[in-house]
Amino acid sequence: MKIKHLFIGCALIGMALTGCCGASNPIEGENYSFKDGMIVFDEPARAAGQESMLGFAADPIPVVRVGFIGLGMRGPGAVQRFTHLEGVEIKGLCDLEQSNVDNCQRILEGAGFPKAESYVGPEAYKELCERDDIDLIYIATDWVNHVPIAVYAMEHGKHVAVEVPAATSVAECWQLVDTSERTRRHCMMLENCVYDFFELTSLNMAQQGLFGEIVHAEGAYIHNLSDYWDSYHNNWRLDFNQKHRGDVYATHGFGPCCQALNIHRGNKLNYLVCMDSKSVNGLEKAKEKMGSTEFANGDHTVTLVKTEQGQTIEIQHNVYTPRPYNRLYQLTGTKGFANKYPIEGFTFMPGQISEDILPEGAQINQHDFVSNDVRLALMEAYKHPIHREIEEKAKQVGGHGGMDFVMDYRLVYCLHNGLPLDQDVYDAAEWSCIGELSATSAKHNSMPVAVPDFTRGEWNKLQGLKFAY
Ligand SMILES: NC(=O)c1ccc[n+]([C@@H]2O[C@H](COP(=O)([O-])OP(=O)(O)OC[C@H]3O[C@@H](n4cnc5c(N)ncnc54)[C@H](O)[C@@H]3O)[C@@H](O)[C@H]2O)c1
Numbered sequence: 001m002k003i004k005h006l007f008i009g010c011a012l013i014g015m016a017l018t019g020c021c022g023a024s025n026p027i028e029g030e031n032y033s034f035k036d037g038m039i040v041f042d043e044p045a046r047a048a049g050q051e052s053m054l055g056f057a058a059d060p061i062p063v064v065r066v067g068f069i070g071l072g073m074r075g076p077g078a079v080q081r082f083t084h085l086e087g088v089e090i091k092g093l094c095d096l097e098q099s100n101v102d103n104c105q106r107i108l109e110g111a112g113f114p115k116a117e118s119y120v121g122p123e124a125y126k127e128l129c130e131r132d133d134i135d136l137i138y139i140a141t142d143w144v145n146h147v148p149i150a151v152y153a154m155e156h157g158k159h160v161a162v163e164v165p166a167a168t169s170v171a172e173c174w175q176l177v178d179t180s181e182r183t184r185r186h187c188m189m190l191e192n193c194v195y196d197f198f199e200l201t202s203l204n205m206a207q208q209g210l211f212g213e214i215v216h217a218e219g220a221y222i223h224n225l226s227d228y229w230d231s232y233h234n235n236w237r238l239d240f241n242q243k244h245r246g247d248v249y250a251t252h253g254f255g256p257c258c259q260a261l262n263i264h265r266g267n268k269l270n271y272l273v274c275m276d277s278k279s280v281n282g283l284e285k286a287k288e289k290m291g292s293t294e295f296a297n298g299d300h301t302v303t304l305v306k307t308e309q310g311q312t313i314e315i316q317h318n319v320y321t322p323r324p325y326n327r328l329y330q331l332t333g334t335k336g337f338a339n340k341y342p343i344e345g346f347t348f349m350p351g352q353i354s355e356d357i358l359p360e361g362a363q364i365n366q367h368d369f370v371s372n373d374v375r376l377a378l379m380e381a382y383k384h385p386i387h388r389e390i391e392e393k394a395k396q397v398g399g400h401g402g403m404d405f406v407m408d409y410r411l412v413y414c415l416h417n418g419l420p421l422d423q424d425v426y427d428a429a430e431w432s433c434i435g436e437l438s439a440t441s442a443k444h445n446s447m448p449v450a451v452p453d454f455t456r457g458e459w460n461k462l463q464g465l466k467f468a469y
Contacts, residue, residue, distance in 0.1 A: 031171060032440065032449075038271060039440055039449040041170050046456050050181040053425050054264075054458055057468075058159065058186060060418035061135050067092035067116075067128045067158075069149055070141030071100040072233050074163060077399055078138055079104045081408050083111035084397045087416055092128040094119035096233065129153045136415065139163060140190075142236035147172040150187060154179045159186040161411055164251040165432040168240075170452060173429035177454050180425040188411060188421045189428035191255040192399070195406040197391070199256040199329060200384040202338040206260045207464070208382070210352060211333025217260055219253025220316035220341075222326040229285055241297040242286045246274060246439030247317040248297060251431040253327050255423075257313045259465050260331055264426050268308045268459040269451035274438035276301040281320035296439075303438045305451065308459075315434065345369030346378060357381045386410060386467060410467075419468035429454040 032041040066088060068079055072095070082088050093104045093116045101118045108116060119128045129137055129152050137153035139146055139162040147167050150160045160180075166189040167173045180187040193199060206214060229238050241248060261267055276298030283295035299320045305313040316328065329340035337347040350364045358364070359373045370378070383391070390409050394402035414421045433452065441449045453459055 037448065039444060039447055041437070041440075041450065041452050043452050043456070044174055044178070047178065047182070050178065051184075052455065052458055052461075053177075053180050053184075053186075054455060054461055055420050056184070056186070056424070057418050057420045058184075058415070061415045063087050063089055064136055064412050064415050065089045065091050065134050066136045066138055067094065067131070067134045068104065068138045068140070069094040069119075069125045069128065070139055070145070070163070071095040071097075071104050072140070073228075073231060075100070075140035076104050076107060077404065078140060078408065080107050080111070081397055081399055081405050082138075082412075083108065083113055084393070084405065085409060085412050088412060090116045091131065091134050092117045092119055094125050094128050096120070096122060125149050126152060129156045129158055132157075134158055136161060136411075138190075142233065143168050143240055144236070147175055151175055151179045154183045154185040154187060157183070157185065159188075159415065161188050161190050162428070163190050164192075165189070165249065165435060166251075166428040167432040168244075168248075169436045170433050173433045173452070173454060177425050177429050186415075186421055187425040187428060188423050189251065189431065190407060191251050191423060191427070191431065192404045192407045193252040193327060194255045194259055194423070195386070195410070196256075196401070196403040197379075197387060198338075198340045198344050200387060200406075201379055201382050202329075202331060202340075203256070203260055203465075204384045205336075205338070205346075205378070205382045206331060206333070210336050210348070210382070211331055211338065212335030212349075212352075214260060214311060214331050214333045216312045216314070216330075216332040217257035218314045218316075218328045218330040218332075219250075219255075219257045220318075220326055220328040221247075221249045221252050222316060222318045222323055222328075224322055224325075225319040226285070229289065235289060238286060238289060241282060241319070242290065242292055242295050244435065244439060245276065245296040245298065245301075245442050246435055246437070247301050247303050247315055248435045248439075249317055249319070250303070250315050250434035250438070253315045253317075253329070254313070254434060255427070255431050256329055257315070257331075258427070258431060261307055261309070261311055261313070262464050263307070263430060264453075264455050264459040265462040265465050266309075266460055267311075268453060268455075269313075269430060270306050270308055271448045271450050272303055272305040272434070272437055272441060273446045273448050274301065274303040274441035275446045276442045279320075285320070298442070301438065301442070303434060303441075305434075339369075343369075344375065346375060353378070385469070414468060417468075422467055426454045 279295040286292035394405040
């Protein structure tokens with residue numbers, strides 16, 4: 001009898017919490033409910049004393065003093081690129097392995113930079129973040145360490161630049177947003193692909209209306225990692241994918257699409273659906289390396305997102321099967337089309353390109369890619385101001401052909417000049433939350449999942465993506 005009363009009591013409390021009436025059925029232990037045929041994640045209210053970071057600019061920092069955390073395959077490249085930037089000091093280097101720190105000390109020595117302080121061990125990042133002579137913490141650890149380190153750094157007054165994806169769950173995305181808003185520290189995700197030469201040029205063309213109204217965009221991370229699985233520290237990446245379904249690495253494909261569609265700058269992501277294939281190659285690799293009999297991540301995952309302004313975005317993830325590297329990057333507009341992989345090309349309606357730009361005698365039709373000379377003329381005419389400024393040096397310094405250096409250059413340029421960063425904490429959250437949202441859709445037979453509004457209603461406050469100079 002007592003147990004029955006307890007059960008009814010719990011049910012009533014549950015109804016009260018969910019607004020009763022059966023409109024919403026929370027799943028025990030999950031942070032989402034079902035509302036009007038959609039899965040809706042809980043959206044925490046903004047705490048008192050916390051303010052939006054939209055358009056946030058910190059005071060200018062004439063010399064940016066930086067500490068690097070995570071010096072495996074990715075980190076040393078960042079250290080090396082920073083030695084080519086003016087107005088930076090590298091104060092600290094941190095990793096789990098002494099040998100990785102030593103390797104980066106050699107990079108500094110080779111570039112004529114003073115030796116940095118070394119920090120080694122799983123908690124050593126705390127000591128680095130606690131220093132009072134550091135402005136920026138640059139994080140390139142495995143994914144599950146991103147948020148704990150980023151939060152600790154912001155709590156200790158540091159701006160943060162964090163590798164992709166910035167966060168591994170919706171709750172972690174809110175943690176980054178809330179910490180950044182509370183501490184008034186930048187939290188920029190290091191999404192480098194938005195600075196690649198085709199993407200940024202296409203963005204410039206899109207912003208100047210060359211494609212008409214964009215109605216659909218595509219992006220992907222299709223990269224067979226079979227040559228890399230053995231190289232990740234303690235097998236962190238295969239281990240993560242073994243446990244997590246969905247598009248766990250969406251930001252390279254998704255970020256450039258969101259920029260072209262002005263997400264949280266007059267537009268927003270409304271909901272997504274996701275469908276994934278079974279796991280065959282992923283499971284086989286995990287059997288071999290981990291003795292696993294299960295693998296959560298499908299070999300190929302497709303996610304479709306609908307925006308407030310009525311556009312669709314398709315993103316794909318496949319790091320398992322033999323395929324050429326592909327980030328897709330397509331913009332489909334009412335008057336034109338851009339496509340990056342497997343070949344870079346544009347298609348336009350006749351009359352869409354100014355005669356001043358077209359080489360003599362060039363013909364445009366809306367069924368084919370423009371000829372190579374027209375493409376090159378467009379790439380030159382619409383070269384983004386950021387590339388005009390730094391392309392040559394970026395190509396010399398390198399990092400995925402130069403885009404990584406463009407990213408670091410812009411980060412430091414904006415900090416030097418006290419400007420808003422190109423990517424804010426809401427971009428980091430929107431692009432990273434795709435992992436858990438897509439997994440949740442897939443788990444519920446591709447049910448729609450609402451994308452949280454990390455700006456808490458302010459997505460229409462800024463109009464259009466702008467880069468600060
Ligand atoms: N933007 C890009 O193009 C790009 C390319 C490659 C990797 N990445 C990202 O870079 C990050 C690192 O990837 P990777 O390939 O270098 O992996 P990795 O395994 O080679 O390196 C990770 C490093 O983090 C260190 N680490 C882990 N926990 C730590 C802690 N608590 N304190 C200090 N160091 C710690 C490890 O010792 C290791 O050296 C990932 O987030 C990945 O997604 C981005």
